[in-house]
Each structure stands twice: as C-alpha cells, then as structure tokens.
Amino acid sequence: MKSVFGYVLSCRLYETTHTCMYSVPQLLCIPSVSDSDLCKFWDLETIGVKPRELVDSYSETKVFKEFESTVKFVNGRYEVALPWKDDSAKEKLLNNEVIAHKRLSKFMVELEQDKELKKEYQKVFDSYESDHMIEEVPRQEISGVNPVYYMPHRPVVKLSSSSTKIRSVFDASASCYNGVSLNDYLSSGPSLNPDLVEMLICFRCWPIAVTADLRKAFLQISVQEQDRDVHRFL
Structure with a gap:
C-alpha cells in the first residue's frame, strides 16, 4: 500500500522453536517506486504468454524480410545472404589481410609452445574442410x-x-585500418530464439521431455557466394 513513507509491504512471518510458535511482524518500506518499475512486476506474470502479435511484429523488420527473400536450400544446406546495414557498407569495408596476418603470427608463437594444442587445432580445420564447411580461395579469385x-x-x-572439445572462434569485430569491422556493417536483426521460460513451461505438458543438440549448428549454414569473401581467414 502507498503511505506517506512510500510504498509499504507488511506481513507476519511465523517461526517455530522447540517450545512454542510465535510471529514476527515484518515491514518493508520502498521509498520511491516509479510506474515503470511497478509494470515490471506485472510483466513477470506474463512471461511465456505474451500476445502473439508482439512476436509476429518481428517479421515486419527490414532485415527479416530480406532474409526471407534470400534464404534458399542448396546442396543439402540452407544458404543465406549477410544482413548488410545498407548498400554502401560493402564499399566501406577495407581489406585487413595485413592486420590479420600480424595477429596470426603472434598467435603461432603461442601455439609453438603447446605442440599438442597446435596439432589438435589443425585437426579442427581439417575436419571443416572434409565436411565442406570451408574451402581454399582459388588463386585467381584472391583479388576480385x-x-x-x-x-x-x-x-x-x-x-x-x-x-x-576444441573449436575455432572467428573475430568479426577486428577493426580495419579505418577503425571499423565486419560486425559494424552487419545488422543483428530481431532475435528469433523462442522464449526460454515458454519452452520450460512446455515441459509440464507431457510426462517425458527430450532434448537434442545439433553438432556444429552454425557451420551447417552456407553464405551466398558474393558474401563469402568477407568470411576469409588465414
């Protein structure tokens, strides 16, 4: 309730000892609570059951529409275009091969100190290549x-x-000579992941729950040919 001291929450907590049970009055005073803060309490009650129109509104975004118009199924994999922020973004992205080479040289010094890690890390790229997840850039296409x-x-x-157990992480936030990176020119788009609480609530519907994981999930998606040159690595 609201009082001259601010919002007040009052109740009794019952405690039991070996000889008797007694109650202790509790008083919690919240001096200043805005309407937006109060709304957050009510929003917690609707987690997982939010109106469907809020979810459907995601499809109205420019990024999602472009994704729907460019995604296609090719040779057993989905192929997508990169979500560029605008048409001029590609022109502003500079070739950072020299910078990437310097970082690789420094990293190779570290790998030389751990021969086992170096050997296992090489196996990672060997498996990528055998699974057709990466490919060598043809010499005649290095400059295009x-x-x-x-x-x-x-x-x-x-x-x-x-x-x-060992995977490679690629740094698309590495800056070029003009101080920008690939991530700076790509749009993140709306989150299409299902609400976690909503998914957990579904587990209450049936007596048995089954979960699964897709091995190397993101590597199963191909990038359309005209965008692949910004995914190069040494």
Whole structure:
C-alpha cells in the first residue's frame, strides 16, 4: 500500500522453536517506486504468454524480410545472404589481410609452445574442410570485385564437451585500418530464439521431455557466394 513513507509491504512471518510458535511482524518500506518499475512486476506474470502479435511484429523488420527473400536450400544446406546495414557498407569495408596476418603470427608463437594444442587445432580445420564447411580461395579469385575481410581466429578448449572439445572462434569485430569491422556493417536483426521460460513451461505438458543438440549448428549454414569473401581467414 502507498503511505506517506512510500510504498509499504507488511506481513507476519511465523517461526517455530522447540517450545512454542510465535510471529514476527515484518515491514518493508520502498521509498520511491516509479510506474515503470511497478509494470515490471506485472510483466513477470506474463512471461511465456505474451500476445502473439508482439512476436509476429518481428517479421515486419527490414532485415527479416530480406532474409526471407534470400534464404534458399542448396546442396543439402540452407544458404543465406549477410544482413548488410545498407548498400554502401560493402564499399566501406577495407581489406585487413595485413592486420590479420600480424595477429596470426603472434598467435603461432603461442601455439609453438603447446605442440599438442597446435596439432589438435589443425585437426579442427581439417575436419571443416572434409565436411565442406570451408574451402581454399582459388588463386585467381584472391583479388576480385567483392569486398574482402579476413577474420582472425583462436581456439576455444572445452574438454568437458562430449562432441566438440576444441573449436575455432572467428573475430568479426577486428577493426580495419579505418577503425571499423565486419560486425559494424552487419545488422543483428530481431532475435528469433523462442522464449526460454515458454519452452520450460512446455515441459509440464507431457510426462517425458527430450532434448537434442545439433553438432556444429552454425557451420551447417552456407553464405551466398558474393558474401563469402568477407568470411576469409588465414
């Protein structure tokens, strides 16, 4: 309730000892609560059951419309175009091969100190190539009409993982000579992930729940040919 001291929440908490049960009055005074703060309390009650029109509104965004118009299924994989912020973004992205080469040289010094990691990290790229997730850029296509960007990379080791103990992480936020990166020119778009609480609530509907994981999920998606040159690495 609202009082001259601010919003007040009052109740009794019952506690039991070996000899008797007694109640302790509790008083919580909240000096200043805005209407927006109060709305957050009510919003918690609607997690997972928000109006459907809020979810459908995501499809009205420019990025999602472009995605729907360019995504296609090619040779057993979905192929997508990169969500460029505008048409001029590609022209502003500079070739950062020299910068990427310097980072790779520094990283190779670290790898030389751990021969086992170097060997296992090489296996990661070998598997990418055998699974047709990466390919060597033909010499005659190294210099072309498309924008070029090289992503530095490092290994991430997770020995507890049952499927991928070592994986490579590519840095698309590495800056070019003009101080911008590939990430700066790409739109993040709306989040299409289902609400976690909503998914957990579904587990209450049936007696058995089954979960699964897609191995190397993001690597199963191809990038359309005219955008692949900004996904290069050394």
